[in-house]
Amino acid sequence: MNLLQYLFLGLIILMPLYPNELSCTRLVTLENNAFKLKTRLSIQGEKFYINGKPTYAGKSWQGKSIEGLLFNSRMVQGIFDDLNPESRNLWKYPDTQSWDPDRNTHEFVAAMESWKKHGLLAFTLNLQGGSPTGYGNKNWINSAFDPNGNLRPDYMNRLNKILQKADELGMVVILGYFYFGQDQTLLKEADVLQAVDHATDWLLEKAYQNILIEINNEADIQYDHDILKAPRVHELITRVKSKQKKGFRLLVSTSYAGGKIPSVEIIKNSDFVLLHGNGVSNPARISQMVDQVRQNTGYTPKPILFNEDDHYDFDKEDNNFKAAVKSYASWGFFDFRRPEEADRFSEGFQSIPVDWTISSERKKAFFLQLKEITGE
Numbered sequence: 001m002n003l004l005q006y007l008f009l010g011l012i013i014l015m016p017l018y019p020n021e022l023s024c025t026r027l028v029t030l031e032n033n034a035f036k037l038k039t040r041l042s043i044q045g046e047k048f049y050i051n052g053k054p055t056y057a058g059k060s061w062q063g064k065s066i067e068g069l070l071f072n073s074r075m076v077q078g079i080f081d082d083l084n085p086e087s088r089n090l091w092k093y094p095d096t097q098s099w100d101p102d103r104n105t106h107e108f109v110a111a112m113e114s115w116k117k118h119g120l121l122a123f124t125l126n127l128q129g130g131s132p133t134g135y136g137n138k139n140w141i142n143s144a145f146d147p148n149g150n151l152r153p154d155y156m157n158r159l160n161k162i163l164q165k166a167d168e169l170g171m172v173v174i175l176g177y178f179y180f181g182q183d184q185t186l187l188k189e190a191d192v193l194q195a196v197d198h199a200t201d202w203l204l205e206k207a208y209q210n211i212l213i214e215i216n217n218e219a220d221i222q223y224d225h226d227i228l229k230a231p232r233v234h235e236l237i238t239r240v241k242s243k244q245k246k247g248f249r250l251l252v253s254t255s256y257a258g259g260k261i262p263s264v265e266i267i268k269n270s271d272f273v274l275l276h277g278n279g280v281s282n283p284a285r286i287s288q289m290v291d292q293v294r295q296n297t298g299y300t301p302k303p304i305l306f307n308e309d310d311h312y313d314f315d316k317e318d319n320n321f322k323a324a325v326k327s328y329a330s331w332g333f334f335d336f337r338r339p340e341e342a343d344r345f346s347e348g349f350q351s352i353p354v355d356w357t358i359s360s361e362r363k364k365a366f367f368l369q370l371k372e373i374t375g376e
Contacts, residue, residue, distance in 0.1 A: 038051075048069070079162070088140075114357065118371045121170075180223050207245070207248075214274060254266060258280060260276070273304045277311055312366065347359075
């Protein structure tokens with residue numbers, strides 16, 4: 001037995017003797033490296049807490065409290081790959097003229113600390129990514145699940161690197177399982193259930209507690225499997241909630257398309273409510289959506305969180321971000337490379353290949369607004 005194993009055994013022996021001192025320490029072995037997990041996310045009422053303290057504790061902006069909110073950015077392509085050799089060449093880096101999924105994840109991890117310094121506490125990843133062109137899907141294959149719902153090790157290794165860095169930095173990962181345009185790579189409903197179980201079990205086994213689960217992105221559109229469609233997706237929410245390890249379970253929800261309010265069943269069964277601001281050009285509608293959720297018969301006090309909105313206007317007196325804050329809802333930035341920006345690598349956080357640094361004017365404007373609101 002080596003020194004590390006002795007230390008680990010000693011920790012296990014001591015835990016019952018000194019519960020107060022050790023209850024917040026979780027020693028986990030990942031890929032033969034032992035490290036202490038640092039970040040635990042929890043919910044109390046409408047507020048998010050990290051390590052027992054509300055996020056942005058004691059802070060307000062223009063007289064509105066931001067304590068307990070979770071500002072975020074859509075970074076779903078952090079573990080992206082394309083398993084279709086016919087389309088893989090579409091994602092080549094401008095400097096190397098080839099695609100490299102490991103480089104993509106490495107550069108993602110390298111940029112995370114900069115995001116955090118600007119006040120960003122969370123970001124969205126997805127095991128099936130998002131559209132690598134901003135909107136729409138064609139023949140590319142980007143899925144952490146094989147056709148029978150088994151986990152692909154290379155995807156999960158890349159995910160693990162991001163989760164480990166997020167834990168180190170005190171950041172939260174909003175992890176989506178499925179994305180329309182990719183869910184059909186799973187053969188049948190039983191394979192979808194397998195995928196949910198395998199992903200959930202993997203996360204519980206790794207013992208990360210800085211994660212929010214989004215079953216699928218915009219459940220009310222374009223899914224092939226019935227259980228991923230709006231009328232039934234709450235079944236998967238309750239399935240994830242039913243799984244526990246050492247008394248811990250994952251916090252879970254799902255989203256609808258921009259401007260839409262999730263069903264009563266989804267709101268009732270979710271730990272937090274996800275909204276999208278895509279298609280919402282009037283900030284007043286953002287406030288109205290938040291009000292509609294709070295008035296929904298399925299709602300009990302829980303956080304309301306926008307994790308996708310492609311409207312900006314950060315230089316204006318009012319915008320969707322500000323409207324969410326004034327309504328006490330978290331807000332998330334969604335940025336992609338426009339068609340006229342096709343040759344500008346610096347643009348967009350969703351379009352492949354991605355420059356994960358705060359490189360474009362749009363990115364800079366968001367992070368400047370975020371820094372102002374959070375006081376970072």
